[in-house]
Amino acid sequence: MAADTLFRRITDYASRPDPYPLYAELRESKVAPQDDGSYLVGTYHEITALLHDPRISSDRRHRSDPQEARLAGELAPSFIGVDDPEHDRLRRTAMRPFGPPHTPGRVDAMHGEIVRIADGLVAGLRDKQRIDVVDDFAYPLPVTVICRLLGVPQEDEPMFRGWSDAIVGGLDLNPDEDPTQRTQAATEARRAMGVYLGGLAEQRRGKPSDDLLSAFVNDQDPAGGLSQIELMVTSVLLLVAGHETTVNLITNGMLTLLRRPDQLDLLRREPALMPQAVEELLRFEPPVQMLPQRTPLVDVEVAGVTVPKGAPLVLVLASGSRDPRRFRDPDRFDPQRTDNQHLGFGSGVHSCFGAPLARLEAQIALTALLRDLDGLRLAEDPPPYRRSPVLRGPRHLVVEHDGLRA
């Protein structure tokens, strides 16, 4: 019987290709207590309220389960895993070389380079009639971009791909499985990647160049800058978050469009619609399906249910973005939708730091694929999915095409 609870069915790998009917079930109650003590929330208005509620912590060390709190405390959390004012200080420091107000043009200035990277990757598909959108395009694009942005040599990519897999594995939610081993593997990987990135940053001390690692060790920051540990933890976060999610956004986007040839044709004819289409993808098939690490600091009442202090609170963003009480006809993919305040990047103080870069990469990537490849069609539907129910996307997406356009 227990195996039938909603949370187990959502996290069950068999649900990965289409979790949306389960989300509809979740929305029947605004707050769904699970038998493992966690609370799931899947309705738009309740999720947005909780994302702005200062009594909801992002720090797993506030969990009442002592084992969970201990595992979370083993390595310093990154700024997505801590609360204000610590979160605010770390995020602002990391933002200094990346975005407004100090570096407002950073992402925009990468436009040309991302176009060149995307065009280069598409050109490499010329002689392959069957391509894997993930391995041949959607993965290498953001990896190249984040490496250049951070200042990581791209030849090290195979090394950090292993670490990254382990870190993402730590986010897996399987209520039937003891998370200790996965969590420890993730912690190990974060530590190794942190040492590696910290070493790279150290090499740049006193030799400023135009990348974030260099800025972290060389720029004057009135907030005091980052300690050695903070530098490592923040760099790991940026490297992992900077590519794991964008791969899924691009791949989910291609899959969604290939399933809807009329919309694909529309975007091919009117590429100016692409920014709007990417927003709709973030609503319709978001790379981050849920935020699993929220915890109330006091008993918090949500839609008449008391979520106790210290309980795991899981905000299912992908469900909220398809809530019929917020969006008209929510299960329809409509690239021309204008009322589209989705939860794809979260909301509130932890709203996605890299959103402008993710948007730009997805817009450029999908534009390049649609423009250059003729007669695109899915070879396998549904495709095989990655394990994680949190960062959801196909592991492979095999498509066929009739060749490069002239």
Added chain:
Amino acid sequence: MSGELRDGRIVIVGASLAGLRAAETLRDEGFAGSLTLVGDEPHPPYDRPPLSKQVLLGRVPATATGLPARRPVDAQWKLGVAATGVDGIGRRVFLANGEELPFDRLLIATGTRARPWPNPAEAALDGVFALRTSDDAAGLAERLDAGPRRVLVIGAGFTGSEIASACRERDIPVTVVERGPAPLVGALGGTLAAVAAEMHRRHGVDLRCGVQVTSLEGDGRLTGARLSDGSTVEADVAVVALGAVRNTEWLAESGLAAGPRGVTCDAGCRAFNMYGIVTDDVFVAGDVARFPHPLFGYQLLALEHWGNAVAQAEVAAHNMVSAGPFRRPHLAVPTFWSSQFGHNIKSVGVPTYSDQVVVAQGSLREARLVVVYGYKGRITAAVSVNRAKWLDYYQNLIETAAPFPPEPGAADRTAPMIPLPSDVPDPAVLSHGPTVALTGHLPDRRLTLVRHGG
């Protein structure tokens, strides 16, 4: 519904943010009749928030703040000509050039103008400015470019504080003279005003509170000012930032409930006449409107906020083309923001409608905080300094009339919350109006009166 409401002649007096957004909404909602917009400035509608910020910093020319058109409005534009009166019975608007515009429905969106320096001869000195229009901003920006020796800012409300901030960012010496006890006190009360004073001083502003400028000195050109404490300030530029005056004089003979506090209207933006009877064909929106709000005891509010101008214009326009049961009330929770000395200040609700405040998140010392305002045990407003992303939470508490003080438990507030008096001064004793004006009476004054009576 009623087809005739989609047709006929609509005149909008006031061609700024509220006027333009109303025109766009009328067309969006299917109004197919003739539309005329009247504006006394020669410029097409422009945005004002950048005038005291990016324009004074020299980043954007004053001519580049035009408002983007969200859709074509297919209107006749009468710019550079003021409206001088309304004949409510004959349904005509009179213009300064002698023209008469007949209408079936009228929208008044004439907004406010800068309160002028009371002595016209002193106000005429070269170097004395106000900051309300795009032309004002262009003139002042030019003087700042020339590198004045010192700028005198008279009044430390939001506009005065933003001007002082821009001057300091450009390394121009600046003296701010404020009649009240601290900057922003009229809009935010005593607690945050103390934070604002600290912000000014830390950025090198010569801030003088509790004094007034008694005269501006000069012979053709401004040379300085005398203050009520007997001191003097030498300055070659002075900016008069003493709040705003509502543009209602042209309505003196209109028979409408129009006066210095604005044009009174119902929750659906329909103007009242001088007998307190609601009109059917005259609507009001934006800074000039004075309207009742249920969240704030139905006190009449007059707001000088960008967001209010937009929201109220949309409601007014909708109601102009909708029959009775389909009309909507203007119930938006007021919000506004300011940017000064590198700090982002944002407000939801009406801070002046309060008797107590608490620091709910962060701390006064860090100048990164959320202050929550309450009136008689209910949350009525919240103001953040560099913490704007939390305000949605407090807006929800305001909308649901949640108890004050808010429940504890915020991650970044471990010390207990101690309510303090909100210390909102009576606007009558300030030399400039707060930007969130309760045009009835102050709630805490009423509280005092009740105690005396009991």
